[in-house]
Amino acid sequence: MRASFTDWLILAALIAAWLGLTWLCLRKRPRAAVGGASSLVVYASQTGHAQEIAEATHAALLRSDRDARLVCANRLEPGDLAEADRIFFVVSTTGEGDAPDDAGDLDRAFADSDVDLTGVQVAILALGDRRYTHFCAFGERLKTWCEAMAAEVTAYVTVDDLAPDDLVRWDGVLVQEGVGAMASDRLGNALREWRIASRVCVAGPVGEDASTGASGGLFRLALRPEDGRLPEWGVGDLFELHTPDGHQRDYSIANRCGGEELILFVRRVIDKGVPGRGSGLLTSLPVGTGCVRARIRVHSGFRPPLGTGPLLALGAGSGWAGLRPHLLEAMATGRPCWLIFGERGEADAADLLQEMRAWHKEGSLHRFDLALSRQDGLRVPDILQAHSADLSEFLTSEAAVVLCGRLAMGEAALAALFEAMGKDWLDEARNSGRLRSDLY
Numbered sequence: 001m002r003a004s005f006t007d008w009l010i011l012a013a014l015i016a017a018w019l020g021l022t023w024l025c026l027r028k029r030p031r032a033a034v035g036g037a038s039s040l041v042v043y044a045s046q047t048g049h050a051q052e053i054a055e056a057t058h059a060a061l062l063r064s065d066r067d068a069r070l071v072c073a074n075r076l077e078p079g080d081l082a083e084a085d086r087i088f089f090v091v092s093t094t095g096e097g098d099a100p101d102d103a104g105d106l107d108r109a110f111a112d113s114d115v116d117l118t119g120v121q122v123a124i125l126a127l128g129d130r131r132y133t134h135f136c137a138f139g140e141r142l143k144t145w146c147e148a149m150a151a152e153v154t155a156y157v158t159v160d161d162l163a164p165d166d167l168v169r170w171d172g173v174l175v176q177e178g179v180g181a182m183a184s185d186r187l188g189n190a191l192r193e194w195r196i197a198s199r200v201c202v203a204g205p206v207g208e209d210a211s212t213g214a215s216g217g218l219f220r221l222a223l224r225p226e227d228g229r230l231p232e233w234g235v236g237d238l239f240e241l242h243t244p245d246g247h248q249r250d251y252s253i254a255n256r257c258g259g260e261e262l263i264l265f266v267r268r269v270i271d272k273g274v275p276g277r278g279s280g281l282l283t284s285l286p287v288g289t290g291c292v293r294a295r296i297r298v299h300s301g302f303r304p305p306l307g308t309g310p311l312l313a314l315g316a317g318s319g320w321a322g323l324r325p326h327l328l329e330a331m332a333t334g335r336p337c338w339l340i341f342g343e344r345g346e347a348d349a350a351d352l353l354q355e356m357r358a359w360h361k362e363g364s365l366h367r368f369d370l371a372l373s374r375q376d377g378l379r380v381p382d383i384l385q386a387h388s389a390d391l392s393e394f395l396t397s398e399a400a401v402v403l404c405g406r407l408a409m410g411e412a413a414l415a416a417l418f419e420a421m422g423k424d425w426l427d428e429a430r431n432s433g434r435l436r437s438d439l440y
Contacts, residue, residue, distance in 0.1 A: 037069035040084040044073040044091040044103030044138065047238065047250055047438075048299050049162060050127050054090040056182040057125075057174065061088075064179045073103035078113040086177075087120060087151075089142060092127040095407050095439065097134030099141075101301060101430075107138065110145045117151035123177070125170045127159045135160070162248045190295035191242060193226035197261060199287050203317070203349035205268075216268035216275065218318055218352065219283050220254075222261040226291060233257050235325045236302035236436070239264060241278050242293045249278030250297070252322040252404065252438065256329060265321035265352075299438070302404075304329050306433040309398030310366070311335050312391075314380055314413050316342030319405030320352065322438050326402045331359070336366040338394055340383045342409065345375040367394075380409055384416035391420045400434040410439035 039061055043054035054070060061068035073091070081087060094100050099107035124146075126139025136158045143156050155173040159166040171181035203218035223239075225231070238250045239262065255263040268283040269276035275284065281292060304326060305311070311330040315323045320341065330337050339356060343349040353370070360368035369387070371378040384391065395401070401417070403410050414437075418426055429435040 037067050038084060039066050039068040039086040039088070040081070041068060041070045041088045041090065042073055042076065042081075043070070043089075044100045044106070046092050046094040046100040046102075046301065048297055048301070050090045050092040050100070050125075051300075052297075053125065053127075053167070053170075053182070054088075057088055057090060057170075060174055060179050060182050066179065073100075073106045076106070078106070078109050078115045082115055082117055082120065084120060087122045089122065089124045089139075090127075091124070091139050091142060093132075093134065093136050093138040095411075096132065097137030099138045101437070103138070107141065110141060113145075113149075115149050117146060117149040120151045122146045122151045122153045123155040123157075123173050124153065125157050125159065125173075127162065130160045164246050191293050192231075192295065193291050194223040194262070194294050195226055196221060196282070196285055196287050196290045196292070197224045198222040199283065200351070202265070202351040203343065204347075216270050216283070218349075219266050219268060220352075221264045221266055221282060223264065223292075224261055230257075230260060230262070231296050233262075233296045234298070235304050235329050236299050236322070236438070238297045238299045240295050240297045241282070242295075243277045243281060245277065247277050249276075251278070251282075252302075252325075253296070254321040254324045256325050263321075263324075265318050265324075267318040302402075302436050302438045305400035305402060305436045307398045307400050308333070308335060309396050309400060310394055311337045312395060312399065312401045313337060313339045313341075313403075314384075314401065314410075315404040316371070316380055316409050317405060319409075319438075322404030323402060326436075327359070327365075331364045336394075337364070338367040338369075339365055340369045340371065340380055342371040342373065342378075342380040342405075345372050348374075379412070380405075381412040381416040384413060384420060388416075388420035391417070395421060395425070398434075399429075401429060401436070403435075403437040403439070405439065407439045410437060 041054050041058040041061065043051045045051035045054070058068055058070040091103065092100055124139055124143055126136040128136035128139065139158065143153055146153055157166065157169045157173060174181055199219055199221045201217045202220045205217045233253055235256060237253050239253050241249045241251065243249065251264050251266060253262060254265050264282070266279050266282050269279045285292070302322065311326070313323045313327055323339070327337055327339065341356060343352065346353070356365070356368060359365045369383045371380045371383050373379055403413060414426070426435070
């Protein structure tokens with residue numbers, strides 16, 4: 001039986017509908033819409049503090065019936081800002097004055113963006129640390145750009161090392177806006193008492209004299225919650241220590257969730273003979289009875305990289321804390337893993353290296369390379385440069401990289417990866433979530 005003209009029309013309509021649905025499913029996800037709200041809360045966060053404060057600010061706006069939208073800096077274009085009447089920026093600075101990873105696009109746009117922000121009121125909360133030379137440098141660049149675009153910057157608050165008094169000033173800004181303050185108890189009931197169950201030095205002190213040098217050794221600590229209820233966390237999350245004098249320090253959680261303990265690797269920092277606020281506390285309190293106040297904090301930027309391909313893990317020293325749970329996760333799922341790790345020497349870090357060697361011997365680590373700076377004169381970037389051909393073979397289009405440690409090491413390692421793999425591979429890995437870094 002021959003099809004009628006009506007049958008052909010119905011068939012054509014069905015094919016068109018199927019093609020349209022397929023296009024909607026496969027098309028690239030658009031940038032998040034930010035228009036339509038009179039107030040924007042924009043955050044740029046490296047380890048999650050700025051995001052958390054931005055979320056609390058956004059919640060305060062909503063409680064006061066403000067039409068407000070929360071958005072990450074890299075999810076908007078500079079021109080989107082002109083659509084709002086009021087903008088609240090909460091931004092941190094990382095490294096030597098750099099923008100956080102989730103604000104790199106916006107930072108680069110400052111150089112050539114010409115947006116008319118006349119009539120737009122802007123309040124900026126800039127998080128930083130005065131121990132670094134370029135205190136709140138990204139916040140300063142943001143303020144300068146907003147003023148150049150004719151915005152009215154009504155408030156600029158800098159916060160040193162998350163000082164509570166500085167954060168109270170931001171509450172004052174919100175109150176002046178007719179908005180209730182952020183919940184000053186934004187930590188809720190998350191702060192808990194943790195008891196130090198065990199502590200052992202796994203790598204010797206850096207510097208000839210530990211009393212005046214930069215470090216008094218690297219310690220492995222196991223902590224247990226006093227109430228006996230171990231909270232949940234994800235790979236990459238942080239243990240946020242609250243010191244008795246009101247400061248906060250972040251430490252990578254070195255084990256996957258489960259069991260009875262939470263594991264940390266803490267470098268005892270010593271400055272002019274004085275131990276650091278956080279590391280000094282954790283490495284000196286009596287084992288078995290010493291307690292600290294802390295909470296688990298999500299570190300979304302350092303969650304396991306996407307994909308199922310091979311994993312390259314790069315780090316040194318206390319960066320082992322950040323790498324360890326990523327490797328445990330990857331090995332558990334059968335991903336081939338290559339670890340390149342840096343330490344001072346075999347004798348200084350025998351206990352630290354023992355676990356890595358065991359994983360390699362049993363086959364859990366596909367490959368393990370050590371960069372022993374004082375013993376062989378090698379650092380992690382040197383290993384990368386020496387094995388660039390092997391890197392090209394190992395790092396397939398589905399491969400991932402996790403990087404954790406000091407900023408100088410991390411930047412040099414990224415430069416070596418750039419030389420070995422090229423800009424396109426590195427950019428694609430970063431943009432697709434297959435490159436995760438936590439540098440300090």
